[in-house]
Amino acid sequence: MEFSLTKKQQDYVEKARAFTKEWVSPNATKYDRSGEFPKDICQEAFNLGFMNPHVPKEYGGKEQRVLEHCLIMEEICTGCSGIGTALGSNGLSQYPVIFAGNDFQKKKFLEPMTQELMFSAYCVTEPEAGSDVSRIKTTAKKVGNDYVINGVKWWITCGSVASWYFVLARVGDKATGFVVPADTDGIIRGVKEHNLGQHASNTVRVTFEDVKVPEAYRLGEEGDGFKIAMKTFDHTRPGIASGSNGITKAALNIALTYARGRRTFDKKLISYQGVSFKLAEIVTKLDAARYMTYLSADMFDEKKDNARQAAQAKWYAAEVAMSATVECCQILGGYGYTNEMPAEKLMRDAKIYQIYEGASEIQKMIIVGKLMRTREVH
Amino acid sequence: MLSDMMKLVDRFVNIFKKRIYGKTFYCPVCHLELSEHDTDENGCLVCPLCSVVIELHETYGHFVPIVNDVEINRVQPKTRMHPMATHLPIGLFPFALLGAGFLLLLSIYGRFAGLTVANNPFYAEYSPIINNVTLLLLAIAVVSSALTFLTGFVDWRQRYGGRPYRVITLKLILSGIFLVIGLMTVVLHPVVFNAGIVSFDSPIDVLTAVVYFIFMGAAMFMLATLGHVGGYLVFGK
Numbered sequence: 001m002e003f004s005l006t007k008k009q010q011d012y013v014e015k016a017r018a019f020t021k022e023w024v025s026p027n028a029t030k031y032d033r034s035g036e037f038p039k040d041i042c043q044e045a046f047n048l049g050f051m052n053p054h055v056p057k058e059y060g061g062k063e064q065r066v067l068e069h070c071l072i073m074e075e076i077c078t079g080c081s082g083i084g085t086a087l088g089s090n091g092l093s094q095y096p097v098i099f100a101g102n103d104f105q106k107k108k109f110l111e112p113m114t115q116e117l118m119f120s121a122y123c124v125t126e127p128e129a130g131s132d133v134s135r136i137k138t139t140a141k142k143v144g145n146d147y148v149i150n151g152v153k154w155w156i157t158c159g160s161v162a163s164w165y166f167v168l169a170r171v172g173d174k175a176t177g178f179v180v181p182a183d184t185d186g187i188i189r190g191v192k193e194h195n196l197g198q199h200a201s202n203t204v205r206v207t208f209e210d211v212k213v214p215e216a217y218r219l220g221e222e223g224d225g226f227k228i229a230m231k232t233f234d235h236t237r238p239g240i241a242s243g244s245n246g247i248t249k250a251a252l253n254i255a256l257t258y259a260r261g262r263r264t265f266d267k268k269l270i271s272y273q274g275v276s277f278k279l280a281e282i283v284t285k286l287d288a289a290r291y292m293t294y295l296s297a298d299m300f301d302e303k304k305d306n307a308r309q310a311a312q313a314k315w316y317a318a319e320v321a322m323s324a325t326v327e328c329c330q331i332l333g334g335y336g337y338t339n340e341m342p343a344e345k346l347m348r349d350a351k352i353y354q355i356y357e358g359a360s361e362i363q364k365m366i367i368v369g370k371l372m373r374t375r376e377v378h
Numbered sequence: 379m380l381s382d383m384m385k386l387v388d389r390f391v392n393i394f395k396k397r398i399y400g401k402t403f404y405c406p407v408c409h410l411e412l413s414e415h416d417t418d419e420n421g422c423l424v425c426p427l428c429s430v431v432i433e434l435h436e437t438y439g440h441f442v443p444i445v446n447d448v449e450i451n452r453v454q455p456k457t458r459m460h461p462m463a464t465h466l467p468i469g470l471f472p473f474a475l476l477g478a479g480f481l482l483l484l485s486i487y488g489r490f491a492g493l494t495v496a497n498n499p500f501y502a503e504y505s506p507i508i509n510n511v512t513l514l515l516l517a518i519a520v521v522s523s524a525l526t527f528l529t530g531f532v533d534w535r536q537r538y539g540g541r542p543y544r545v546i547t548l549k550l551i552l553s554g555i556f557l558v559i560g561l562m563t564v565v566l567h568p569v570v571f572n573a574g575i576v577s578f579d580s581p582i583d584v585l586t587a588v589v590y591f592i593f594m595g596a597a598m599f600m601l602a603t604l605g606h607v608g609g610y611l612v613f614g615k
Contacts, residue, residue, distance in 0.1 A: 017438075025439025026401050078438050253437040261433050261444040335445075340404040342440045 005071070012068050016075035019048055024079025031083060031200035032345050035192060037161055038083050038200050039117075045087045046117045050076070052090055052110075054098060054235070059106050060114035066235060067297040070242040074290075077246025078253075081349045082200030084243055089157045089201070091239060092357075093120040093166040095232045096177055100220040109164055109179055121162035123153035123180075123206055124229050131362045133168070133175075133229060138208065140169035140176060147171070147178065147218065149186075149211040155356075159204035160189040166219075167208070174223035178213050186211035197348030233357060237310035238297035244317035244353040245293060248286045251321070251328035251346050255279060258332050275331055282324045289317040308370035315363035318353035325350045399544050403441035405432065409615045413544035414441070424449050426538050426545070427614050460529040461612070466522035467556075468605050470515045475594050477512030478567075481505065482591070485576035495574045505574035513567050520560035527553045549607055556600040559593050566590040 005013065023041050031038050045051050053069045055061025069091070077084035090113065097109055112118060129135035138151025149169050153159075165180045165187075180187070190205030219228055256279055259270035269275050292313040299306035325347040329336030336343040354360045371377070395402070399413040408428035416423045417434050424431050431447035484505060488494060495501045530553065534546050570576055570583075570590045577583045 021439035028440070029404075079440075250438060250440065254440060254442055257435045257437045257442045258444060261435055261442070261446070263446050335406050338406055340406040340409055341442070 009068055009071055013071050013075060015048065016050065016072040019045065019050065020075050020079035024076055024083050028080035028083065028200075028342070028345065031080065033199070035194070035199045037202045038086055039161075041083055042087045042119075043117050045076075051087055051117070052094065052113050054091055054094060055110050055114055056098065056106070059110045061110070065297070065301040066238055067294060067301055070238050070293055070297045073239050073242040074246045074249065074293075077243040078250045079246075080200060081243050081247050081353075082198035084246065085157060085198055085201040088239060088243070089122070090118075090120050092157070092232065092236050093122040093162070093164075095235045096122075096166045096219055096228045097179060099231055099235075100177065100224060100228045101179070104216060105179060105219070112163075118163045119158045119161045121156050121158045121165050121206070122232075123156050123159070123165045123167045125155050126152060127154045131359050133226065136168060136170060136175065138167070138169040140171045140178065140213070142171065142215075143212075145215050147213045147215065149178065149180065149208045149213060151208050153206045153208070155193065155203050156206045158202050159206045160192065161202055165206065168225045168229050169208075171222045175225035175229070176222045177219035177225040177228045179217045179219060180208075180211060180213050184211050184213065196351055197345070198352055234305075234307050234310050235300060237314040237357060238293050238300065238306075240353065240357050241289065241293040241296070241310075241313035241317035244314075244321035244350070245286060245290050247321040247346055247350045247353070248282065248289065248317070248324040251324040251343070251350075252279065252282045252286060254341075254343055254346070255282070255328040255331040258335070269331070278327045278331060282320075282327060285320040285324070289313070289320045292316055308367055311358070311363040311366035311370075314353075314357065315360045315367070318350070318360060321350040321353055322347075398548050401441070403434070403443055405430065406443050407445060410610070416541075416543050418541075423543075424539070424541065426541075426543055426611060458533075460526065460533040463522065463526040463529045464605070464608060467519040467526055467560075468601060470522070471519040471560075471598065471601055474512050474515035474519055475598050477508055477515065478571075478591070478594055481508055481512065481571060481575055482587070484508075485578070488575060489578055501575065509571045509574050512571075513564075516560075516567060517564050520557070520564050523553070523557055523560060527557060545607060545611055549604060549611075552600050552604050552607075556597055556604065559597045559600065563590060563593045563597060566593065 023044055027038065027041060042051065049062065050072055053062055053064035053072070054066070055063065057063045073084055073088055076087070094110060094113070097105055101109070109120070113120065124133060124136070126136050126138060128137065136151075138149065138153065140147040140149045147169075149167060151169060153165075153167070156165075162182050164182055167178045167180050168175055169178060170176070182189075186209040188207040188209065190207070193203045193205075195201075195203060219225070256270075259275050259279065260268060262269045270279070292309065296306045296309035296313040299309055325343070329343045329347055332341060332343050335341045338344065358366070399411075399415070401414045402411050403414070404411055405425045405428060407430045408425060410425060410427045412423065412425065412432075414434070414436075421435070422431060422433050429449040430445045431449060433444045433446055435442045435444065484501065488498070488501060493501055495505055530549065534540060538546065566586060566589065570587045576587050
């Protein structure tokens with residue numbers, strides 16, 4: 001058992017930390033207030049090699065391990081998880097292609113993303129189908145050598161800046177995955193949603209009206225879609241957990257800094273147990289969440305089944321981030337409630353981690369599902 | 379188109395701001411944007427607008443301004459000369475620019491229509507009046523800006539304790555530039571409008587007029603920025 005980072009991993013962390021301090025944190029408020037997509041920061045992240053880390057080497061990528069990606073995402077999300085989501089969400093749509101795409105599809109859709117800054121989006125969620133993906137209503141009808149897709153996809157991250165989409169649609173009653181170029185006729189991109197947090201992340205509705213997609217753009221066989229969509233989460237959930245850990249780390253640092261500097265009743269705030277114990281709890285929970293995250297990522301890298309560990313990490317890290325940000329605001333008192341301090345933004349940003357890529361309740365269902373197939377827990 | 383232009387202007391302003399201010403943060407009490415360089419050797423600063431004493435910390439690139447005191451006995455000058463003086467150049471210079479612009483339009487129209495002060499009664503009667511009024515407005519605006527500069531400097535020393543806020547440094551620099559450019563326009567004005575209207579007879583005349591109008595535009599920009607920054611310093615967001 002090894003608990004320390006390798007030299008290479010430590011280098012990644014330091015590079016990502018420097019990038020966060022220089023680019024992400026100083027611009028977090030700006031993008032949170034404007035709701036603009038942080039393309040300039042994504043460009044810088046692309047130049048530094050922080051985007052598209054999972055693309056295989058033969059298609060121009062670095063084929064980075066998930067664990068290393070997690071370390072980087074944790075640093076970036078300590079600056080701003082909205083920006084982190086904007087520059088990390090490519091992975092969610094790329095993985096179905098990496099996992100189930102053929103050589104032609106990988107060359108066509110993955111390779112260009114390693115050459116210039118591009119975005120892609122994962123179109124699975126629908127207004128009536130969130131956690132329960134099997135309820136999707138989007139259809140794909142076979143017409144000659146093409147499929148014609150009709151339906152509405154909802155809360156699509158990077159939906160209005162994407163160059164292509166991974167789309168889950170029903171062919172008859174079989175959920176099937178497709179890669180759809182964004183400039184195909186019949187695709188209508190909606191306006192940006194005004195969400196509670198992560199304002200830098202571009203979340204939109206994408207409507208498909210008689211969108212013709214060649215058969216060559218279908219991923220795997222008809223009916224493979226659900227498996228592809230779900231398998232993707234084993235890969236991405238450790239990254240999402242790292243985002244939560246980044247938020248927790250930011251909340252901890254801000255609360256700690258404030259508690260050390262602020263005086264009340266002629267004493268430093270940190271000298272009160274009511275405050276200092278909160279910090280002790282946050283840092284302990286952060287370490288626990290981190291180890292769970294790193295374990296789930298490492299298991300994926302070692303090609304082990306990490307479904308339970310990824311669900312545990314995603315759920316627990318999100319809970320820790322939410323409670324840590326609430327406590328951070330509490331420690332800052334009134335200043336935690338004003339938008340001129342970074343604390344309230346963290347609380348708004350943290351909430352989504354309990355919801356997207358499978359709500360916390362879904363993660364528990366996955367964990368229990370795995371437990372039910374286990375004779376004994378060792 | 380308009381939004382693209384606004385974005386471009388915003389980008390330019392941000393680059394300029396980053397150079398002058400470095401990283402910025404907001405006063406958590408009055409929301410005034412302040413620079414990381416506004417702090418003293420102890421990492422503290424007094425907010426120039428709301429007077430709270432801020433202890434500035436940075437963690438992971440996030441600024442955490444901590445308020446531990448308020449400077450309630452701030453020196454208040456009995457007469458606030460600067461706010462009054464500042465409205466003289468701000469009020470007069472735009473009209474001087476309008477006058478110069480109108481004279482330029484008359485000159486261009488006259489050039490194409492063959493109208494001059496010598497052969498047209500309207501030009502003969504009105505262009506010297508507009509010219510004189512413009513020069514007078516320009517001269518008063520520039521001279522009064524020296525008074526504004528002086529009163530502002532006194533205000534900074536007394537009211538703000540001479541603390542080196544970046545926003546005040548910016549005001550001092552811009553005021554100095556305005557004063558120099560403004561004086562140049564006063565000197566150039568009689569040369570450019572020596573015949574009441576602009577003479578396009580020689581390349582030197584044209585060049586002088588171009589330089590004059592560039593200076594006028596630049597001075598107006600300085601003045602507008604100074605007014606905006608000054609208003610921001612007094613009223614906040």
